[in-house]
Amino acid sequence: MARLARLTLAGQVHYVMLRGNNRQPVVRDDADRQALLDMLAEQASRHRVAMHAYVLTDNQVQLLLTPETVDGVPKTMQAVGRSYVRYFNARHGRSGTLWEGRYRSTLIQPERHLLGCMIFMDLEPVRERLVDEPASFAWSSHRHHIGQLHDKRIATHPLYWQLGNTPFAREAAYAELVRAGLTATQIEAMARAVWRGWPLGDAAFVVSLQQQTDRRLAPAKAGRPAKTRSSTSAS
Template identity: 35%
Template sequence: MPRIARKVEIGLPHHITQRGNNRQDVFVDDKDRVNYLYWLERYSKEYSARIISCCLMSNHIHLIAVPEHHDSFSKTLSCTHYRYTQYFNRKMGLSGHLWQGRFYSCPLKQGYLETAIKYVELNPVSAGLVDNVNSWRWTSGNQETILTKLITLEDKFKYIALSKEQWKKYFTEHFKDEEVETIRKSTIRGRF
């Protein structure tokens, strides 16, 4: 059965996620994450995928990104994951696939962007790994992080319909269960 074509809307933010094969860890230490971000930054610039939100967990990644071309995401993630897999497999003495299948992505319709960014950036808090976003170095929700090299607040606020003050207030409000479920299902289906 042929796979469904990925829906990419140029100039519109998309939620992207990809897990490790069999849900295995793809990052075992900070050096791994630094290497991943190096390649993500390099290839997102080369293939015109503007990253506006990011979170690296131990066994998966989340991105909110805006493509300039129909193949921006496929080229960015293909090259990033190929290079990172080479590095990781060499380091760990492994071979074969590191990532599980294709990455999931879906365009974010008006009104969902802020919720999706909040979902991505608060992922380590929701997973119970930390009590607040500033305790996780690998989310763009933490402004004291290495990710500020990849993502600037200016990039994020080009797309968010809230002021910085409104965003801070919204960011600290709790999620509604239906918001989280909508984001998860939509990303897997590839559409809202």
């Protein structure tokens, strides 16, 4: 069975993951991390893609992106994937593949899942036991959103602005959301959505997306298609 094309639409929030082959590291030091983030920022700007949040651990990158055009995310990720592999192989004297196939992505309903996805990403270094708390990890957008630094790569999503009337109020509200964390059900839903590529949102959201694309937006039912009366009579 041919695999489905990625779902990508202009103006929608895309949750994207790019992982190392066999979960091997895609960065070896801070110079690699900085180079990868710089490439992401450069290509996102070139292809008119807003980057709302990111996290870069040793073996994967997770992003929240909104493109102005339908091909903004694919062009950004393809350019970064190729250019970073060339950089990484040249710097570390290696050859061959680095990424685990093509990047994974899905569309999310912002009103229901944007902040949850941001929290999921901020807590990834904690889940991987790299740090004890998100603010101790330098390679994510968490510290930008809690006001510890200004990250010029970040295009703040309007839903974040609604957390408070002042910067301090927004930062404190977001920090509290991260401290509260996510349920196991939320974590499973987000991980499953980005891995399988099905939209993450309610039924009305999926219907609105289906009006914009011919791509199937839900898993096909298992088993053979049911026979029609005419086909049954002919057999």
